[in-house]
Amino acid sequence: MTPPADASSEPRHDETASLARLLGIMVRLRAPDGCPWDQVQDFRSIAPYTIEEAYEVEDAINRGNWVDLRDELGDLLFQVVYHSRMAEEAGHFRFSDVAETIGNKMLARHPHVFASGEIRDAAAQTEAWERRKAAERAARGETGTLAGVPGNLPALTEAAKLTRRAGRVGFDWPDADSVLQKLDEEVAELRAELPAADPARLADEVGDMLFVLANLARKLDLDPxxxxxxxxxxxxxxxxxxxxxxxxxxxxxxxxxxxxxxxxxxxxxxxxxxxxxxxxxxxxxx
Incomplete structure (x- = not known):
């Protein structure tokens, strides 16, 4: 599947040159005579920086600071380049493979744009997107309703995603009021544990309350x-x-x-x- 070859779909020369320059900088940093710090990094040591940069992108957006957003997007892009370079050194894949893979994925998930498929509205697009993602998970051998939800997401986000998935197969509260009733129940259970002050039991009950609150936000179409x-x-x-x-x-x-x-x-x-x-x-x- 190939997107239309119009000018808007082709990278400008300066974009191609800038990316090539950045890739070259990364190669130089990791070279034997490059930066001692960069030479000793691996996927695990760099991963926390990747997450941090994503949050800094969000912070710049929330502040409406477009100069900072440009800089933070550059930092985030550099993380992709960094991981891709380490993968190339190990013989796994290259940056071009990363770009090719996401490009193919976007084409496959948007047949209404790049092929003959038709989508009525944004809601229908979301449903089609989720069906394609489910098919992709199945092709990777990932089974189960909750397959593919990362376990290292921020906990509130993970809770919302887990319950959204469960809700698709009917395991869900009918409305926000039902969730509030469940929250009252969890508060009562926490109060009952306060006299004993067992840390494990208190942590369990507080966790249950946070999980219910994440559900409440989801039922109200909010991001917890x-x-x-x-x-x-x-x-x-x-x-x-x-x-x-x-x-x-x-x-x-x-x-x-x-x-x-x-x-x-x-x-x-x-x-x-x-x-x-x-x-x-x-x-x-x-």
Whole structure:
């Protein structure tokens, strides 16, 4: 299957030259007379950097900083080049094989664009995409509803993906209210474990609560990882306001009482709401 040979589908000369230059830099870094640090790296030692760079791409997007996004995408691309170079050295595959493989995959998964297939809308495209991915997993010998969900994803993301897969075969709560009822049940179970204070039992119950919350986000068409990241950002802002408020009187959080810090927290919360304007509920309540 070959995409149409129009100008928009062909890489520009400067793009080809820039990529060739980057690949050459990687070869030089790994050469016997290259960089001592790069020479001793392997797939496992580089993998954490790959994950970190992906998160930094997301952070630049969330901040709307397009200069940073350009730089972070470069860092992420370099990770692909790095792994590909190590694979070539070991005789597994080359960067061109990586590009060829993903290109073939995209062509196969978009027959409505590159062949004669037809897709009615985005929802139908998602269904077709999932069917093709399932067929690809089966061709690799991966069986079972949950096959192919990586076990090293962020835990909330993994929980959402696992339950989404299970939901496709009918193993799911009917609605968000049912999930909330399950959450009440899990809270009660955690409360029952508090007197004994057994760390293993407490960890198990807290894990169950987080799993249910990930399900709740999914039922509300929300990404649980993004929900928590949003709360993390909010906590950073408001705690920063606490520190700033205390600094104005020459103090730090260590010098303040919990009551004082709570008052500054609530002030920061009110300021944020004032800056963002009244909520829909506030407007209805007059």
């Amino acid at each position: 990882e993004q929900c928590l990241r949003g709360s993390n950002r909010k906590f950073r802002r408001r705690f920063g306001a606490i520190e700033q408020g205390l600094a104005e009187s020459g103090r730090s959080p260590a010098d303040a009482t919990l009551t004082e810090m709570e008052e500054l927290w609530q002030a920061a919360k009110r300021a944020e709401k004032s800056e963002s304007g009244p909520s829909e509920r506030d407007r209805h309540e007059g």
